[in-house]
Amino acid sequence: MQSKGDLIQQAFDAGNFRQTGHELIDLLADFLQAATSGAMEQTIPWTKPEAQYRLWEEDYLQEQGTSPLTLFTKVLEHSIRVQHPRYMGHQISPAAPLAALASLVDGFLNNGMGVFEMGVAGTAIERKVIKIVAEKMGFSPTADGVMTSGGSLANLTALLAARSVKAPSPVWQEGQQEKLALLVSEEAHYCVDRAVRIMGWGEGGIIKVPADERYRMRTELLPEYYERARQEGRAVIAVVGSACATSTGSFDNLEAIGDFCRAHKLWFHVDGAHGGALAFSPAHRYLLKGLDQADSVAMDFHKMLLTPAVATALVYRDGSHAFRTFSQHAQYLWNRETDEEWHNLAKRTFECTKLMMGLKAYALLRTYGPELWEQYLGKVMALGQQFAALVSETEGFELAVEPQCNIVCFRYRPEGLPGEELNAFNEAIREAMVEDGRFYIVKTNLKGDTFLRVTLSNPFTSPGDIVEMLGAIRKIGKRL
Numbered sequence: 298m299q300s301k302g303d304l305i306q307q308a309f310d311a312g313n314f315r316q317t318g319h320e321l322i323d324l325l326a327d328f329l330q331a332a333t334s335g336a337m338e339q340t341i342p343w344t345k346p347e348a349q350y351r352l353w354e355e356d357y358l359q360e361q362g363t364s365p366l367t368l369f370t371k372v373l374e375h376s377i378r379v380q381h382p383r384y385m386g387h388q389i390s391p392a393a394p395l396a397a398l399a400s401l402v403d404g405f406l407n408n409g410m411g412v413f414e415m416g417v418a419g420t421a422i423e424r425k426v427i428k429i430v431a432e433k434m435g436f437s438p439t440a441d442g443v444m445t446s447g448g449s450l451a452n453l454t455a456l457l458a459a460r461s462v463k464a465p466s467p468v469w470q471e472g473q474q475e476k477l478a479l480l481v482s483e484e485a486h487y488c489v490d491r492a493v494r495i496m497g498w499g500e501g502g503i504i505k506v507p508a509d510e511r512y513r514m515r516t517e518l519l520p521e522y523y524e525r526a527r528q529e530g531r532a533v534i535a536v537v538g539s540a541c542a543t544s545t546g547s548f549d550n551l552e553a554i555g556d557f558c559r560a561h562k563l564w565f566h567v568d569g570a571h572g573g574a575l576a577f578s579p580a581h582r583y584l585l586k587g588l589d590q591a592d593s594v595a596m597d598f599h600k601m602l603l604t605p606a607v608a609t610a611l612v613y614r615d616g617s618h619a620f621r622t623f624s625q626h627a628q629y630l631w632n633r634e635t636d637e638e639w640h641n642l643a644k645r646t647f648e649c650t651k652l653m654m655g656l657k658a659y660a661l662l663r664t665y666g667p668e669l670w671e672q673y674l675g676k677v678m679a680l681g682q683q684f685a686a687l688v689s690e691t692e693g694f695e696l697a698v699e700p701q702c703n704i705v706c707f708r709y710r711p712e713g714l715p716g717e718e719l720n721a722f723n724e725a726i727r728e729a730m731v732e733d734g735r736f737y738i739v740k741t742n743l744k745g746d747t748f749l750r751v752t753l754s755n756p757f758t759s760p761g762d763i764v765e766m767l768g769a770i771r772k773i774g775k776r777l
């Protein structure tokens with residue numbers, strides 16, 4: 298077999314890197330232009346999972362040693378285009394190209410970030426980003442926090458802090474002995490349920506408070522559910538507010554939850570994975586009224602702030618609470634576990650090695666200012682309203698609920714279709730839409746019924762695109 302030469306030297310060759318990098322940027326810029334302008338026919342180039350896997354099995358066999366550009370081109374061909382104006386699916390915003398470049402710098406530097414020495418710039422930048430977010434959320438300078446890989450992990454991390462502050466038993470030594478619980482809307486994201494079970498509180502540890510007709514927590518029921526839990530021997534230590542709920546984009550009344558938590562000395566956590574970003578929009582901040590009363594808030598940058606996944610801010614009103622959970626001795630990392638050092642991130646997060654997440658957000662903040670996010674949020678929030686109005690006035694379509702943000706649930710209900718066929722009909726429409734590939738929308742289940750669901754998080758989506766989308770649904774519906 299012919300020797301391949303010094304592969305390490307080849308893999309690190311600066312000249313190769315320069316050339317491939319330039320070609321890659323050209324490829325991505327062309328892709329960006331074609332995708333954002335809608336010139337690309339497909340938003341999702343749908344294939345079945347097995348067929349896609351076979352494609353890559355074949356690729357691995359046949360493309361050994363060929364240009365990496367052919368690989369990247371193929372990945373682009375077979376990936377969903379979140380930049381496309383007809384992308385209206387799950388909650389992820391197109392990444393501003395500058396933030397994607399920051400991801401490249403992060404990947405290239407490969408700093409570990411667990412301790413200060415392994416992320417000198419990245420750690421300080423992360424802190425600055427957290428401080429900016431905290432200020433926008435209305436917290437005082439004593440607020441602080443960390444960034445985590447996603448909202449699910451941020452919610453779990455916040456709830457671990459809640460436990461260490463509100464029920465400081467030696468859980469790390471003895472396991473979970475006390476019967477703890479939290480209150481949360483039945484419409485909350487499933488990761489809160491998961492977090493409770495991971496913490497060992499079991500099924501009874503998550504108490505789901507019913508939602509009203511607009512899918513917001515019925516906060517007037519909090520005293521009743523709290524009392525019932527106490528009578529059953531459960532110590533409620535926290536309430537989680539959703540800002541907003543995933544399915545419908547409904548915002549819980551944070552002020553009411555905050556008041557309840559204060560009165561009962563409970564931890565108040567806000568899952569603002571999606572809507573927490575509205576702290577950057579003076580026009581929409583009213584939806585977060587009461588947020589500054591929270592003990593902790595999770596907010597994703599990758600959902601509503603044009604930042605590549607994953608990047609989440611976890612902010613604590615009292616920054617010192619962040620240290621309570623992870624006071625574990627790691628001899629090789631730091632000298633004293635009890636020292637509250639902001640600069641050693643692993644003292645406050647589950648993650649040891651982690652991404653230089655702050656850089657992605659900071660690159661946008663430093664270059665464009667928070668006004669970029671303000672403009673973007675204004676645009677996508679308006680799209681939500683425009684789409685809801687369109688659905689309401691278009692024959693055969695109906696809204697599940699008047700939307701509060703850019704998440705809108707609706708369904709197609711042509712005249713004459715029997716009620717019992719409605720769910721299967723809308724499910725079939727959504728499946729056909731994905732297979733067709735021109736539009737990407739998702740679905741959800743609300744109180745047992747299937748609804749189509751869009752998250753309008755693409756600033757390139759125009760009113761014309763949403764009109765066309767309804768037209769495409771009608772056409773598919775007729776065919777079905």
Ligand SMILES: Cc1ncc(COP(=O)(O)O)c(C=O)c1O
Nearest residue numbers: 447448449486541543568570571
């Ligand atoms: C309200 C809410 N919380 C948490 C999450 C999970 O966030 P991540 O996907 O960043 O883990 C989501 C995701 O959709 C969400 O909508």
